[in-house]
Amino acid sequence: MKILAISGSLRKVSSNTVLLRAAIKLTPPGVEMTLYDALGDIPPFNPDLDDLDNGVAPPSVLALRAALQAVDAVLISSPEYAHGVSGVLKNALDWLVGSGEFSGKPTALINASPRSQHAHASLMEVLRTISFTDVMEGLLTVPLAGRKVDEDSLAADPDVAPVILKTIQALMQAAQAQASSDAPA
Numbered sequence: 001m002k003i004l005a006i007s008g009s010l011r012k013v014s015s016n017t018v019l020l021r022a023a024i025k026l027t028p029p030g031v032e033m034t035l036y037d038a039l040g041d042i043p044p045f046n047p048d049l050d051d052l053d054n055g056v057a058p059p060s061v062l063a064l065r066a067a068l069q070a071v072d073a074v075l076i077s078s079p080e081y082a083h084g085v086s087g088v089l090k091n092a093l094d095w096l097v098g099s100g101e102f103s104g105k106p107t108a109l110i111n112a113s114p115r116s117q118h119a120h121a122s123l124m125e126v127l128r129t130i131s132f133t134d135v136m137e138g139l140l141t142v143p144l145a146g147r148k149v150d151e152d153s154l155a156a157d158p159d160v161a162p163v164i165l166k167t168i169q170a171l172m173q174a175a176q177a178q179a180s181s182d183a184p185a
C-alpha cells in the first residue's frame, strides 16, 4: 500500500513537514509512505493552462497528478496563515479539482498546531469537496510550532506518535475498503 504525504509548508524547518517525516518513520511494514516535495514548483492555478481533454498541463502539475495516481491514500499536514489554508497547498488542490485524482482517494489530515482551527476546518471542507469521500482527521493536542522538533523525537513522543499511528491505520483500512469496492465482482 502506498501513501503520499503532502506538507502545506515550504519552510525548510517546517513543523508540518517534520510531522510527516515522523509519520514516515512510524509507517508499519507493508506500507510505503513518501513525502511530496515539489509543492513550490506548482504554478498559480490557471484553467487556461489546463487542457484536461488532451492531458496537457504544466509539467509539475502532471507530475503531482501522476504521484497521486500512484498511491492508495494521502496524508496532509498544513499550517494556517491568516486564518486560512496555506496558499501554496490550496493552489495545488485547485489544479486537482477537474482532473479528479482525489476522487475516492482516502485522505487524512493531521495538524502540527491545535490553534489552526480555521485552516483545518477549511481544508477539511475543500478535501471533502474534491475527494467525494470521508476525510479523516488525526488531531494533535501538542502544538509543534516554535518547538525544536525532529522526526526521531516526534516518532517517539507519547503524545504525538499514537495520533500519527492511529491516523495511518485508519488510512490503511479506508484504502483497503476502497480497493475492495473497486475490485470487479
Ligand SMILES: Cc1cc2nc3c(=O)[nH]c(=O)nc-3n(C[C@H](O)[C@H](O)[C@H](O)COP(=O)(O)O)c2cc1C
Pocket (backbone or CB within 6 Å): 009, 010, 011, 013, 014, 015, 016, 017, 078, 079, 080, 081, 082, 083, 084, 112, 113, 115, 116, 117, 144, 145, 146
Ligand atoms: C504570515 C503568517 C500568518 C500566520 N497566521 C496564523 C494564523 O492565522 N493562525 C495560526 O494558528 N497560526 C498562524 N501562523 C503561524 C503558523 O501557522 C505556524 O508558524 C506554523 O507552525 C507554520 O508551519 P510550518 O512550521 O510547517 O512552516 C502564521 C504564520 C505566518 C508566518
